[in-house]
Amino acid sequence: MNKRYAMVVDLRKCIGCHACSVACKSEFDVPLGYWRAWVKTEEKGRYPHVRVSFLPRLCNHCDNPPCTFVCPVKATYKRPDGIVVVDESLCIGCKACIMACPYEARFSHPSKHVANKCDFCYHRVDKGMVPSCVNTCVGRNRIFGDLNDPNSEVRKLLDTQEVQVLKPEMGTSPQVYYIIPDKDTLIPTYKYHNDIERRAFNASNDHL
Numbered sequence: 001m002n003k004r005y006a007m008v009v010d011l012r013k014c015i016g017c018h019a020c021s022v023a024c025k026s027e028f029d030v031p032l033g034y035w036r037a038w039v040k041t042e043e044k045g046r047y048p049h050v051r052v053s054f055l056p057r058l059c060n061h062c063d064n065p066p067c068t069f070v071c072p073v074k075a076t077y078k079r080p081d082g083i084v085v086v087d088e089s090l091c092i093g094c095k096a097c098i099m100a101c102p103y104e105a106r107f108s109h110p111s112k113h114v115a116n117k118c119d120f121c122y123h124r125v126d127k128g129m130v131p132s133c134v135n136t137c138v139g140r141n142r143i144f145g146d147l148n149d150p151n152s153e154v155r156k157l158l159d160t161q162e163v164q165v166l167k168p169e170m171g172t173s174p175q176v177y178y179i180i181p182d183k184d185t186l187i188p189t190y191k192y193h194n195d196i197e198r199r200a201f202n203a204s205n206d207h208l
């Protein structure tokens with residue numbers, strides 16, 4: 001049976017340290033101002049009753065990935081194990097996939113001029129290791145594994161815990177699942193303004 005990779009992020013344990021973002025930067029030599037994985041911070045409430053929550057973000061490796069459908073040269077595709085990848089040797093840099101992703105998970109690499117994003121560190125996974133962000137997470141709140149393996153931690157978590165995905169209404173079937181802090185807490189509303197700011201920042205540095 002094919003493997004079917006997924007990630008569970010336990011928001012109850014995330015302390016917003018950004019170790020994952022930095023590990024990802026280091027693993028892929030991600031240019032300044034761009035992120036393949038990042039942590040969104042959200043403040044709730046009013047002083048003195050304020051709470052801060054953290055939402056680690058990355059490509060969702062959707063089961064129904066719109067980014068792959070729009071690629072005119074099939075440079076981005078979903079592997080049989082579920083990992084959505086970009087073949088840089090085929091990418092023509094048209095940015096159609098960047099526009100198609102509802103999660104702003106992709107960016108145009110400023111020097112390679114091809115699409116770039118998280119690929120679950122498949123170069124590590126294919127050698128039996130976990131993605132770099134999972135390896136470095138100090139709270140061990142990122143769990144990666146094979147959903148088709150009944151004994152895997154991700155499978156057991158999905159079978160026993162209440163999880164959420166981002167923007168389920170988009171019908172993309174994300175394979176990054178979030179365990180929320182408590183039953184009544186929805187994932188912090190996925191606010192566009194931060195991501196628009198991030199995209200604008202990326203665009204303004206596109207020439208570098």
Ligand code: SF4
Nearest residue numbers: 059060062065067101
């Ligand atoms: Fe594609 Fe975006 Fe889904 Fe990743 S999160 S598979 S880039 S649509």
